[in-house]
Amino acid sequence: xxxxxxxxxxxxxxxxxxxxxxxxxxxxxxxxxxxxxxxxxxxxxxxxxxxxxxxxxxxxxxxxxxxxxxxxxxxxxxxxxxxxxxxxxxxxxxxxxxxxxxxxxxxxxxxxxxxxxxxxxx
Amino acid sequence: xxxxxxxxxxxxxxxxxxxxxxxxxxxxxxxxxxxxxxxxxxxxxxxxxxxxxxxxxxxxxxxxxxxxxxxxxxxxxxxxxxxxxxxxxxxxxxxxxxxxxxxxxxxxxxxxxxxxxxxxxx
DNA sequence: ACCTTGATTCGATGACTGTCAATGCAGAGG
DNA sequence: CCTCTGCATTGACAGTCATCGAATCAAGGT
Numbered sequence: 001x002x003x004x005x006x007x008x009x010x011x012x013x014x015x016x017x018x019x020x021x022x023x024x025x026x027x028x029x030x031x032x033x034x035x036x037x038x039x040x041x042x043x044x045x046x047x048x049x050x051x052x053x054x055x056x057x058x059x060x061x062x063x064x065x066x067x068x069x070x071x072x073x074x075x076x077x078x079x080x081x082x083x084x085x086x087x088x089x090x091x092x093x094x095x096x097x098x099x100x101x102x103x104x105x106x107x108x109x110x111x112x113x114x115x116x117x118x119x120x121x122x
Numbered sequence: 123x124x125x126x127x128x129x130x131x132x133x134x135x136x137x138x139x140x141x142x143x144x145x146x147x148x149x150x151x152x153x154x155x156x157x158x159x160x161x162x163x164x165x166x167x168x169x170x171x172x173x174x175x176x177x178x179x180x181x182x183x184x185x186x187x188x189x190x191x192x193x194x195x196x197x198x199x200x201x202x203x204x205x206x207x208x209x210x211x212x213x214x215x216x217x218x219x220x221x222x223x224x225x226x227x228x229x230x231x232x233x234x235x236x237x238x239x240x241x242x243x244x
Numbered sequence: 245a246c247c248t249t250g251a252t253t254c255g256a257t258g259a260c261t262g263t264c265a266a267t268g269c270a271g272a273g274g
Numbered sequence: 275c276c277t278c279t280g281c282a283t284t285g286a287c288a289g290t291c292a293t294c295g296a297a298t299c300a301a302g303g304t
Binding site: 098 | 279280281282283284
Binding site: 196 | 249250251252253
């Protein structure tokens with residue numbers, strides 16, 4: 001498989017988890033997997049990229065729609081997209097000349113489930 | 123004010139935000155503030171600390187309840203607690219000899235609102 | 245006063261991260 | 275085939291981070 005085809009896959013370790021944080025302590029393994037997702041979202045540029053993709057018409061955005069928004073070079077945007085991809089937050093697909101990214105809702109659902117406050121003891 | 127009293131305050135920049143990611147693109151300023159919270163949660167140890175505190179009886183845990191769980195030194199745990207504190211995720215209070223931490227639900231609510239999937243275009 | 249225990253702060257160090265310039269690869273169109 | 279454009283990867287560098295040992299602080303007990 002060529003180097004460039006790889007953006008289609010990379011599903012990222014897929015956490016089997018997701019009790020709310022407050023229900024019972026996270027296992028070490030769950031924490032490691034979850035932390036990857038939070039870490040990927042722990043950068044302003046990546047958060048905005050995610051937001052730009054998610055809010056774009058059709059639920060997907062071409063890389064060319066994203067690079068102009070930031071005062072950053074192409075390689076840097078590409079790097080951030082890769083981090084989001086490896087965290088399972090987005091997936092990319094090449095169509096002709098352009099590469100389109102879309103948000104994978106499962107990863108966000110996971111985060112949502114973990115930070116759920118249903119079980120917070122007050 | 124003494125150095126040790128400071129754990130009572132440190133409220134952390136307080137994001138005024140929170141449209142779902144998918145509704146409209148995050149502003150640069152919103153992204154910077156939000157990223158601080160996600161970055162704080164982007165470490166396995168800190169995620170487990172948060173979970174241990176949130177799930178502990180009474181909704182709060184003494185530092186002495188936390189240090190034994192990890193294969194890490196006291197100073198390191200203290201460092202991670204400080205990061206969580208500065209992100210506005212937890213607050214600490216000294217009672218006699220011990221310091222008790224509890225989760226601040228507002229920060230989690232913020233995260234929850236941002237990752238909300240209500241507006242995902244499919 | 246002194247010592248003990250719990251927790252934070254300081255200083256150092258090795259590892260990781262964000263960024264860019266240079267290079268490489270895939271499609272589209274001469 | 276060649277070239278041009280869009281995007282990804284590589285390599286390098288500066289800055290940040292996680293971790294520890296040592297020192298410090300706070301509160302209680304002797």
